[in-house]
Amino acid sequence: MRRYAAATTTRVLAIVVAALYVMPLWYVVTTAAQPPGGRQGELVPSGVRPENFAEALASAPFATFFINSAIVTIGSTAVQVALSCMAGYALARLPFRGRGGIFVLLVALLVVPPEVTMVPLFILTTHVPLAGGNNILGTGGTGLLDTYLGLMVPHLASALSIFLMRQFYLSMPEELADSARIDGASEWRIMWQIFTPLAWPAVVTVAIFAFQSAWNDFLWPLVIIRSNEMRTLQLGLTVFFQENSTQWTLLMASVIVISLPVVLLFLLGQRTFQQGVAAGAVKE
Structure with missing residues (x-):
């Protein structure tokens, strides 16, 4: 039971740390792909607009x-x-x-x-x-x-x-x-x-x-x-x-x-x- 509890605690901490790193990256991706009129900071964007990348580089x-x-x-x-x-x-x-x-x-x-x-x-x-x-x-x-x-x-x-x-x-x-x-x-x-x-x-x-x-x-x-x-x-x-x-x-x-x-x-x-x-x- 102790080993199981220790392994579970380690996995939970690993997931939390991974989430702390992933969330900022997810924010960058969703903001970059959001269509005009979309709300900034949405966890799930209302749509995807690939044209944003070409427009940014231009x-x-x-x-x-x-x-x-x-x-x-x-x-x-x-x-x-x-x-x-x-x-x-x-x-x-x-x-x-x-x-x-x-x-x-x-x-x-x-x-x-x-x-x-x-x-x-x-x-x-x-x-x-x-x-x-x-x-x-x-x-x-x-x-x-x-x-x-x-x-x-x-x-x-x-x-x-x-x-x-x-x-x-x-x-x-x-x-x-x-x-x-x-x-x-x-x-x-x-x-x-x-x-x-x-x-x-x-x-x-x-x-x-x-x-x-x-x-x-x-x-x-x-x-x-x-x-x-x-x-x-x-x-x-x-x-x-x-x-x-x-x-x-x-x-x-x-x-x-x-x-x-x-x-x-x-x-x-x-x-x-x-x-x-x-x-x-x-x-x-």
Whole structure:
């Protein structure tokens, strides 16, 4: 009876938690599909109007916004994965002075909210030498404002990604590296051709985190973008906010379409993602 009661309680709690996650999503779907004149917030919509999605995408140059988001997301994801692999391997496998202190600093950065670094990043981005009309001292122009590279800046490196790669590299046997060194392989070759292919679950996990972070970023593009042509998809959603009202139906329809790439990416790499997250629990 105790086991039955415990199992029943667990199932009930699981259903409640699942409902808490499903209800907001259901609200988004029903609002996006409701016909004109429908009441917002209906649990069961009075009808379905698929034309809302086409109308929402036609309300702004979303094709341009999609290209901007794709360039920024793919570029920053590729760079972050490469840098995380190299930094993680160095912290896990290469003996050098100060490695422990760097790792402690890395763990400390995990608890720093991104809003804290917003102003320093903006200052650094606007004062890049010889960029955007700046002189050699980084003054006189706009730096990397309103550029793809400027949009990528916060997503080029991540403390969490480096930590995950380090933990995964630590879980691999040292005999693999010793055998490769005996055969004359360099550390660069050992990292990319031996350890990194074995760390594929962690690589996929880092890629998913990086993709999701860059794709869904709203605050940094809002700060750094000046022209309508450089807007990303998240900034494009602001076209549905009017001075005295909000087009909720079209807004929710656009949100569903914009969310599809992240959802599909996670579904494709779900199993590998779970293995990569589990690897982060490996202790040194």
